[in-house]
Amino acid sequence: MTATAERTTAAPPRTEEPRARRRPPAVGDALLGIWGIVGLLFLFFPVLVIVAYSFNTGRQLQSWQGFGLDSYANAFNNPTIVATIQVSLAAAAGSAVVSTILGSFAGVALARRGGRWTGWLVALLGLAMVTPEIVNAVSLLPWFVTLGADWGLSIFNLGQVRLVIAHSLFACAVVTFIVRARMAGLNESLEEAAADLGAPPIQRFWTITFPLMRPAVISGALLSFTLSLDNTVLSSFVSVAGSTPWPVYVFASLRSTLRPEIAAMSTVMLLLTLVALALVAIVLSRASKKTGDGSSLAQTLAGG
Amino acid sequence: MTSVATAPPAAAPPTPEPPRAKRRFTGSVGFLAVPIAVWLVFFFIVPFGLILWYSFGEKPSLYVTHSNDVLSLARYVEALDPAFLTTFWRTTQIAITGTALCVLIGFPMAYWMAVKLSPRARGLVVALVLVPYWTNFLVRTIGWQITLSPEGFLSDFLNGIGLLNGPLQVLYTQQAVQLGVVYNYLPLMILPLYVALERMDHKLLEASRDLGGNWWSSFWRVTIPLALPGILAGMLLVFVPLMGDYITPSVLGGASGSMVGQMVAGQFQRAQNWALGSAMAIVLMLAILLVVIAFGVLFRLIGIALRRFRHLGDLDTTGAIR
DSSP: OHHHHHHHHHHHHHHHHHHHHHSSOHHHHHHHHHHHHHHHHHHHHHHHHHHHHTTBOSSSSSSOOOBOSHHHHHHHHOHHHHHHHHHHHHHHHHHHHHHHHHHHHHHHHHHHOOSHHHHHHHHHHHHHHHSOHHHHHHHHHHHHHIIIIISOOGGGGOHHHHHHHHHHHHHHHHHHHHHHHHHHTSOTHHHHHHHHTTOOHHHHIIIIIHHHHHHHHHHHHHHHHHHHHHOOHHHHHHOOTTOOOHHHHHHHHHHSOOOHHHHHHHHHHHHHHHHHHHHHHHHHHHHHHHHTSOOOHHHHHTTO | OHHHHHHHHHHTTTTTHHHHHHHHHHHTTGGGGHHHHHHHIIIIIHHHHHHHHHTTSBOOSTTOSOBOSSOOSHHHHHHTSHHHHHHHHHHHHHHHHHHHHHHHHHHHHHHIIIIISOHHHHHHHHHHHHHHHTSOHHHHHHHHHHHHSTTSHHHHHHHHTTSOSSSOOOTTSHHHHHHHHHHHHHHHHHHHHHHHHHHSOHHHHHHHHHTTOOHHHHIIIIIHHHHHHHHHHHHHHHHHHHHTOOHHIIIIITTTTOOHHHHHHHHHHTSOOHHHHHHHHHHHHHHHHHHHHHHHHHHHHHHHHHHHHHHHSSOOOHHHHO
């Protein structure tokens, strides 16, 4: 008796739901799903090729000889490769520090204060983001030569300094927009409350503002680090002999012979990147649990 | 009586104070934008000005990269020679086709991710889209080089199943570059589209269906207008770096698939003719700006047309969208 009564009350929504769902054709949904999965496979395909060919024991990357770990041993025993990785990591760290500091400050300023200058700054940052790398690269090279050779500012002759500056241009704009997006979504009242309670500006920043913007700062720093590791065009123009970063080394060996060591080292770097990403995802999910708002890695990276 | 007398003076000060406190706080952060502005002016604007200046000069002799003793527009005339224009036209073709293909491939993917997947799966798939993006751009392109090479495994496979007779002749052609750029820039299209579609209020779609719209009209009148900012952002993010791409054609293009970026780079690295290289870079930059502005105008017109269409239609969702 009660069962039938329940059934009658439960019945209307159940019949209504399928009808609403029947409208978009199920075939369409299945096709969309297939399309999405094939798209993901497409995105992963060359990465999987590189990982597979990193186990190639042949002398040339492209021609498969046999399966083995030789290339990994060779890569780590090759002082040139190890040196280029060190250059890349140092440049990436430097670029991440510079871009994160510049970008975080600018992001806070843009989110918290409107004015005529914000339009100009956004235009400048946008321009830095839409200028093709090749144009940036060919304009930075003569500028560094002018600064270093003609004006005698020898710091601009250092390969590392050049790499950090070149890589930071795009990255600091990215960090600015990520931090601005985060700050724009936050209420200013917390900071005002701290100010009303007499907290000096620096304390207010470290105890209120910074913890709020931390997820954006972390993902901004991570993005600038990986953007720098990835950068080939700017690096191949501004780098000087003795501080060749990893992508420039790979690019140069493209003209001679590609060895499986390159695939092996790339696989190692991919694994390291994944570990770093996982760590950041954990940090961010903890932060979001603490503050109670959803800011997953994906969300933050997608723009706050 | 006393309460009436004391209340106004007590209530009055707080009203003018919050704006003052706000101004005090926000006024102190404006200076934080100064470092980045100085940094970008010094390392972005000034260098650009420098090559603009060089582009009016010349290469005086074999061992000197540039000289501005005589100013002329001769380098621009030299830059716009048939060889450059051919490459430029090919670059534009590759860039426009590539951007269009990225929209066509990326939109259903982003739609699937944002609308069809559960929120939990969404985060995972976004991460999956990003993982390949964090492998070095150059190395991923080399992955395609291995795949497409005439002696590669794909060639063997296609021969094995009888789809192909003889080695695969794709590497070092314009098609290879086209594939490479679509691959390399696809995540830059998917992400803004995903963000735009994910923010979309799904109730609008339901409303449009309840009001009698079929799938097709809901798609064109609700989904597309709402996704338009994402489409525009994605097209910008794909088209601009694609026009200046120098890595993909170097790895996959060979002589028949070369792009403008390589010509600019060649003037600086091999020919050591900074004046001509600068002029080429300025031409490239101007062309990109022109196309971007044209895109912007076109999309504004499309937006206006869509809005008008929606007003005329029986399905009025504009109130909800606004």
